[in-house]
Amino acid sequence: NAGVTQTPKFQVLKTGQSMTLQCAQDMNHEYMSWYRQDPGMGLRLIHYSVGAGITDQGEVPNGYNVSRSTTEDFPLRLLSAAPSQTSVYFCASSLDRGLEKLFFGSGTQLSVL
């Protein structure tokens, strides 16, 4: 099993551009989530999903959109990139509504110029 796969690993954007960070898991997990990690800091929850068709906001949702059309995929869309969105983004999944351990992807390092 691949676990949680994130693409791309690195991305550079110009201010105002849009892009989608991809996340896929092959463990049939109901729960998926997106976090961002700024240098020297912990992870902050952006959005999460408890199943296909169900998403909700986390701590820092502004500037990001998500959708969950399948159990496997949970893409994160940056609508109009800003320098403040420069960060490392992690996708994670869990078997049961976030009540069990999280499995993390390897991260996407995003720079917005």
Add this chain to the structure above:
Amino acid sequence: SQQGEEDPQALSIQEGENATMNCSYKTSINNLQWYRQNSGRGLVHLILIRSNEREKHSGRLRVTLDTSKKSSSLLITASRAADTASYFCATGPPYSSASKIIFGSGTRLSIRP
């Protein structure tokens, strides 16, 4: 502000010594989890302790949970160079609430040879 806060922010010890990190949180929880992050990598789950448990062991790791004080501690015994990493606590809300897993800001642990 974040649910979990780790203390200390940074810790440097000699190889072979024990390392203790603390986590405090603010609201009721279903479980508390500890994760490790090596530099430039994703997070790896270490241990999960549920709200009705007081202590849990896994190899050289010992986690305690005091729900009356809203605090947890992670003890790593007989530290090794490979334990050098950042350690994060994460709290899961009560089952009836939204499924947000919130991370603290982390403790950076350095093991001196």
